[in-house]
Amino acid sequence: QANELRATSLRDVNVKDLSNNVDVSLTYTRTYAKPQRELNVLALYSRNDRTNDFTNSILNASTREVLSRLKNLNPSLNQESTIQIDYQTPIGKTQMLEFGAKQIMRQVDSDFEYFFATGATGEYARNPNAQLSNALDYDQNVSAAYTSYTYTSKTNYSIKAGVRYEYTDIRATLQNEQRIAIPSYGALVPSINLSKKLKKGDIIKLSYNALDPEFTNNFELGYSTYIKGVALNITTFARNTNNAIQSVRDIVGRDTIRTTFQNIGREDAYGVNLSLNVNVGKLNIGTGGDLYYATLRNNVPDPLYNASNQGWVYNLRLFGGWNFGNGWGLQTFSFYRGRAVQLQGIQGGFGIYSLGVK
Numbered sequence: 001q002a003n004e005l006r007a008t009s010l011r012d013v014n015v016k017d018l019s020n021n022v023d024v025s026l027t028y029t030r031t032y033a034k035p036q037r038e039l040n041v042l043a044l045y046s047r048n049d050r051t052n053d054f055t056n057s058i059l060n061a062s063t064r065e066v067l068s069r070l071k072n073l074n075p076s077l078n079q080e081s082t083i084q085i086d087y088q089t090p091i092g093k094t095q096m097l098e099f100g101a102k103q104i105m106r107q108v109d110s111d112f113e114y115f116f117a118t119g120a121t122g123e124y125a126r127n128p129n130a131q132l133s134n135a136l137d138y139d140q141n142v143s144a145a146y147t148s149y150t151y152t153s154k155t156n157y158s159i160k161a162g163v164r165y166e167y168t169d170i171r172a173t174l175q176n177e178q179r180i181a182i183p184s185y186g187a188l189v190p191s192i193n194l195s196k197k198l199k200k201g202d203i204i205k206l207s208y209n210a211l212d213p214e215f216t217n218n219f220e221l222g223y224s225t226y227i228k229g230v231a232l233n234i235t236t237f238a239r240n241t242n243n244a245i246q247s248v249r250d251i252v253g254r255d256t257i258r259t260t261f262q263n264i265g266r267e268d269a270y271g272v273n274l275s276l277n278v279n280v281g282k283l284n285i286g287t288g289g290d291l292y293y294a295t296l297r298n299n300v301p302d303p304l305y306n307a308s309n310q311g312w313v314y315n316l317r318l319f320g321g322w323n324f325g326n327g328w329g330l331q332t333f334s335f336y337r338g339r340a341v342q343l344q345g346i347q348g349g350f351g352i353y354s355l356g357v358k
Helices: none
Strands: 010-031 038-059 066-073 075-091 095-118 134-152 157-174 178-180 185-197 203-211 216-227 230-242 245-252 256-263 266-280 283-297 308-325 328-337 350-357
Touching: none
Parallel strands: none
Antiparallel strands: 010 038, 038 066, 038 075, 066 095, 075 095, 095 134, 134 157, 157 178, 157 185, 185 203, 203 216, 216 230, 230 266, 245 256, 266 283, 283 308, 308 328, 328 350
């Protein structure tokens, strides 16, 4: 019957979520006698060790007697190392050649175990179900290289064309060295940018680039200007994505909803980006945001599984800094993203803010 209460449960849950982070960066810049010739080397290391455990006591709703207990242990590691080299050199007075390479090494380890016990004092027994107790070792290596060429005419027209190639190799294993088949893949990403410098330093630009593996075509038309300490940038854009990565939910059995991610369907977005930066004495304030209309469809002919959605999406950001002198300063940052349109429904919005003293 509709609106009929089928069952109730009472639980006492204790969650322990501990983590620590280490972030290290090293930069090296070499300049040369020839203006604009430069070599940059960047190295990054980041590591997060996390423990996410819980105990779940299932109680009698009337007497609060402990009927059974569940326990989950989940230590994990997330580590990333990056090395990047960039070099640029001018050719004459109107041309610039750039090229570089980047290597990213990611490692994720997660050891999770699930236990069950009867009553308030019964001993825990490990659940052997591989979906509940297992260990995952995941390694991802991304190798990338790029080159670009820029020509600037005497009439302040500029064209920049480039290409980047990325190759991603993934290896994942479960407990007992069971290999998960994840194919490696490569992506060739071209780009081209046209711009015209106007009077008083204003800039108008048009750009195109394609991103993989979602195969996104991105078109932008932008305008930049600077007026009495105020920098303004306005960009309109159109994106169309094939094989868009979307969350997909389906029903497993009678009472379980499973959420996975698939390359499914097409996503189109049309909108505008605005950014504003103001410098007044020792105060720097920046604000901006995005507003676009997104349409999604999965192009599945079967009416039972065909899905589509559309709607407005917006992002807002605000940051600022105040220099007190003698090396002291105040910094703040805030961001809010409105609801996101997904293929099946929407995802609620969220915001973050931070305040720091340096």
